[in-house]
C-alpha cells in the first residue's frame with residue numbers, strides 16, 4: 001500500500017504528457033517510475049493540441065495488489081535486448097572472449113519472438129564478412145549458407161520492359177549467399193547457447209531500468225496476463241527485471257525501447273533524422289523448371305513514379321524457393337499510396353511474374369528498414385549501455401544489406417563491454433562504452449557506410465530518380481564517397497501532403513494467383529496476439545485519427561499498414577461519423593505506423609512476449 005500512496009502523491013494534479021491519453025489511470029498509478037521514460041513525441045509543426053489527464057481523484061481507485069507486487073530481479077553481467085543477428089553476434093563474442101580467458105561473464109539475450117528467427121525479415125543475400133570473423137569454421141558447424149549468389153541482374157522497369165543496368169561494384173553479390181535469415185538466426189542462437197549464452201525467446205523487454213544517477217541498469221519484461229483494461233487476469237504474472245552492468249539494445253530497425261533512449265539521452269543531437277522504407281516480401285515455392293539457384297535480381301522504376309525511392313528484389317534459393325519483395329521509402333507524399341498494393345503490382349510485371357507463375361506462395365512478411373545510413377547514426381552509447389545493429393541504423397542502403405554490419409557492430413560493442421565488465425573498476429560506477437563508438441568509427445562498417453552516404457539522399461533532389469541515377473552512378477563508380485559534402489535527410493512523417501493536393505491511386509484487384517488480398521497475406525505471416533491484452537498500438541490522442549488524419553489526409557494509416565491493422569469504420573455511437581478501429585491482433589511488428597503516422601500519434605510498444613508473427617523461411 002505504501003507504494004500506492006507515494007505514487008498518488010506524486011501524480012496528484014494535472015499531467016501534461018500526451019502519452020497518457022488512452023491509458024487508464026489505475027495502470028498509470030502503479031507505473032509511477034515509468035512516467036519519466038514516456039516523454040512526449042509530437043511533431044515539431046505543433047499541430048496537436050496536448051491532451052490533459054486529470055489525476056486529482058486517483059486516490060479513490062483501488063489498485064490490485066498483484067500489480068504492485070515486487071518484481072523478481074535477476075542480476076547479470078550483460079543483458080542484450082533482441083535475438084537477431086546483432087544481438088546474438090554480440091552475445092557470442094562476449095562469451096568467446098570470456099571462455100578464452102576462463103572468466104565467468106553471464107550474458108542473457110531477451111527476444112520477443114516465440115522462437116529465435118520468428119520475427120526476422122530479410123531478403124536475404126548476406127555478406128559473410130562478419131560471420132567469417134565471428135565463427136571462422138561456420139561451414140563445418142553447418143551454418144545454413146548453402147546457396148552462393150551466382151548471377152547478378154539489375155533492371156530498370158517500365159510498365160512493360162525490364163531494361164538491364166550496369167551493377168556498380170558496391171552492389172555486386174560475388175562471394176555472398178542467398179539465405180533464409182530466419183534459419184540463419186536460429187543457427188546463430190544454437191552457436192550462442194553452445195558457448196554459454198542464456199537465450200530467452202518469448203519475452204518482451206518493455207521498460208528500461210535506470211539507476212538514481214540516470215544510468216541504464218537493465219530492462220524489465222512486461223507483465224503477462226493483463227486484460228485490455230490493464231487489469232490482471234487469472235494467469236497474471238508480474239514481469240521480471242534483468243539488472244546488468246551493461247545493457248545492449250539490439251531491437252532492429254526503430255526499436256521501441258531504443259526510441260525512448262534516443263529521446264532521454266538526446267542521442268540524435270547533431271545527426272540527421274533516421275529515414276526508413278517499408279519492406280514487404282513473400283516466399284514462393286516455384287516450378288522446379290524455373291529454378292535458377294543463386295540468381296539475384298534488383299529492380300527500380302515501375303510501379304513507383306520517378307519521385308519515389310524504392311524498388312524490388314527477387315532471389316532464387318536452393319530447393320526451388322524464391323524470395324520476392326519490394327521496398328517503398330516512407331518519405332512518400334501521396335497519402336493514397338499503399339505500399340502493399342505497390343508490391344502486388346510489382347509482381348505483375350512480366351519480368352517478375354514469369355518467375356512466379358505456376359508456383360505457390362508460402363510466406364508473407366513485412367518490416368521497416370533503415371535508409372538514413374551514415375549521417376543518421378545516432379550517438380551509440382549512454383551510461384550503462386549501447387545501441388547495436390539496425391536499431392542504431394547500420395544498414396547499407398544501396399546494397400539493401402544490414403546483416404553483416406549489424407553483426408560486426410554487435411561484435412565491436414561486445415569487445416568493449418567485455419573489457420568493461422571484467423575490469424577491476426566495473427563495480428565503481430556506471431559503465432561507459434565510449435570505446436565502442438571509437439572502434440566502430442575505425443572499422444570497415446563505417447568505411448562502407450561513409451562511402452555510400454550520399455546515394456540515397458541524392459534521390460531527394462528535384463530531379464528525383466534521374467538525379468539519383470546520374471549522381472549515384474558518378475559517386476559509386478568514381479567518387480566513392482570521397483566528396484567533402486554529405487547530403488541531408490528529412491523526417492518521413494512530415495513529407496505527407498494533404499489528400500486534396502494528391503490523386504487517389506487505382507490499384508488492380510487481387511487475382512488470387514500472383515496477387516492477393518491483404519488479409520490472406522497476413523494469415524501467411526502466422527501472426528498471433530493473445531486476445532484481451534492491453535493494446536500495443538497506443539494513441540497519444542484518440543481524437544487525432546479522425547479529426548486530423550482522416551479529415552486532412554484521408555486516413556493514410558488504413559493504407560500504409562501492411563497488416564490491415566488500422567480501419568476507419570462507421571461509428572455506431574455517432575451516426576454519420578467514422579472511428580478508427582485498431583485490429584492489433586494482425587500486427588506484424590513492422591513499426592511503420594510509429595514512423596509514418598503524419599501526426600506522430602501512434603506509440604508502438606511491446607505486446608506480450610511470444611506474440612506477433614511466426615515467420616518461416618523469411
Ligand SMILES: Cc1cc2nc3c(=O)[nH]c(=O)nc-3n(C[C@H](O)[C@H](O)[C@H](O)COP(=O)(O)OP(=O)(O)OC[C@H]3O[C@@H](n4cnc5c(N)ncnc54)[C@H](O)[C@@H]3O)c2cc1C
Pocket residue numbers: 081082083084085086087110111112113117119120121122123124125126127181203204205206250251252253255256257279280281325327366367368369388389390391395400401402403404406606
Ligand atoms: C525487406 C528487407 C530485406 C532485407 N534484405 C537484406 C538482405 O538481402 N541482406 C542483408 O544483409 N540484410 C537485409 N535486410 C536487413 C537485415 O534484415 C537487417 O539488417 C538485420 O536483420 C539487422 O539485424 P538486427 O539484429 O540489428 O535486427 P533484427 O534482425 O531486426 O533483430 C532484432 C530482434 O530484436 C527483437 N526485439 C525487438 N525489440 C525487442 C524488445 N523490446 N524485447 C525483446 N526483443 C525485441 C526482434 O523480435 C528481433 O528478433 C533486409 C531487411 C528487410 C526489412
Ligand code: SF4
Pocket residue numbers: 537560561562563564565566586587588589590591592593594604
Ligand atoms: S500496426 Fe504498425 S507495426 Fe503493426 S503491422 Fe501495422 S504498421 Fe506495422
